[in-house]
Amino acid sequence: MRHNYGKSHSFNRRQVLFGAATMAASFGLPVSALPEEPELTPFNPPTYYPEEKMKTTVAVKDGTEIYYKDWGAGETVVFSHGWPLSSDAWDPQMLFLGHNGYRVIAHDRRGHGRSSQPWSGYDNDTFADDLAELFEKLDLKNVTLVAHSMGGGEIARYVGRHGTKRLKKMVFIGAVPPLMLKTEQNPGGLPISVFDGLRSGIAGNRAQFYKDVSLPFYGYNRPQAQVSEGVREQFWRLGMQSSIIGSYDCVKAFSQDDFTEDLKKIDVPALFIHGEDDQIVPVNDASVLAVKLVKGGSLKLVPGAPHGLCTTHADLINQALLAFIKS
Numbered sequence: 001m002r003h004n005y006g007k008s009h010s011f012n013r014r015q016v017l018f019g020a021a022t023m024a025a026s027f028g029l030p031v032s033a034l035p036e037e038p039e040l041t042p043f044n045p046p047t048y049y050p051e052e053k054m055k056t057t058v059a060v061k062d063g064t065e066i067y068y069k070d071w072g073a074g075e076t077v078v079f080s081h082g083w084p085l086s087s088d089a090w091d092p093q094m095l096f097l098g099h100n101g102y103r104v105i106a107h108d109r110r111g112h113g114r115s116s117q118p119w120s121g122y123d124n125d126t127f128a129d130d131l132a133e134l135f136e137k138l139d140l141k142n143v144t145l146v147a148h149s150m151g152g153g154e155i156a157r158y159v160g161r162h163g164t165k166r167l168k169k170m171v172f173i174g175a176v177p178p179l180m181l182k183t184e185q186n187p188g189g190l191p192i193s194v195f196d197g198l199r200s201g202i203a204g205n206r207a208q209f210y211k212d213v214s215l216p217f218y219g220y221n222r223p224q225a226q227v228s229e230g231v232r233e234q235f236w237r238l239g240m241q242s243s244i245i246g247s248y249d250c251v252k253a254f255s256q257d258d259f260t261e262d263l264k265k266i267d268v269p270a271l272f273i274h275g276e277d278d279q280i281v282p283v284n285d286a287s288v289l290a291v292k293l294v295k296g297g298s299l300k301l302v303p304g305a306p307h308g309l310c311t312t313h314a315d316l317i318n319q320a321l322l323a324f325i326k327s
Contacts, residue, residue, distance in 0.1 A: 128161045
């Protein structure tokens with residue numbers, strides 16, 4: 001049966017009014033006592049942002065669509081997420097800084113979240129160039145650039161390839177630079193077998209792998225930990241949104257790239273924040289070394305905090321970011 005809902009609505013309303021008038025007459029009531037049919041006016045939805053700010057993707061040079069969130073107004077803060085997550089991992093920080101008068105932007109790295117899932121391009125040079133295109137197409141300037149974990153390699157390489165002309169400050173949280181892999185020059189790094197194990201987990205049963213990784217990621221494997229199953233499920237959900245090839249290839253990108261020379265090119269104030277109980281990116285071979293390579297860099301260690309401290313210690317991270325941005 002075919003219906004024309006616009007016409008039937010108008011017809012049925014007249015029927016109701018006619019029926020009400022007939023009923024009123026039968027009870028001896030004046031028809032004038034019935035309510036008049038209201039006059040309808042066109043609906044004009046409010047406009048909160050200019051049209052260009054309502055866009056949610058940019059196409060980079062190889063055609064990959066990079067998804068991003070762009071909220072609020074004011075001085076700009078851009079976020080780069082960790083592996084294997086997406087921009088949603090920054091929700092606590094974006095909500096807080098957005099409410100405090102900042103424009104907050106976060107993108108999904110290629111192969112993650114809502115961005116395209118190409119077969120190739122999962123290396124830090126490409127990630128840095130993708131970020132540079134986002135900056136250029138949104139014409140971002142005077143930016144505080146914030147990164148977690150693998151994102152720290154992305155923003156360090158961004159500076160190495162594109163400089164700091166669009167930046168005001170940088171923040172590295174639980175970040176991988178300068179180098180995670182154990183080598184002759186980096187004896188405190190992790191052996192290649194650790195990263196081979198990550199690749200095996202992804203290729204074998206990544207659904208279970210992400211569930212397992214969520215425990216040390218948030219320190220939930222510690223005796224006195226207050227475990228949030230919701231947080232674990234969110235980690236699993238965001239991980240499963242990533243492409244398997246992206247997740248797999250990114251292991252090499254975040255573990256084997258040396259960001260020493262990139263860090264040396266940073267000439268804006270840079271803050272390194274790291275949890276002292278980080279089981280994913282051990283602090284002594286990461287931020288403790290990285291801060292020494294950045295002129296004027298500063299280090300904030302968080303006692304007992306895990307790798308996922310932007311979630312487990314969100315209030316502390318939010319206040320630290322706000323204080324640093326304002327300083």
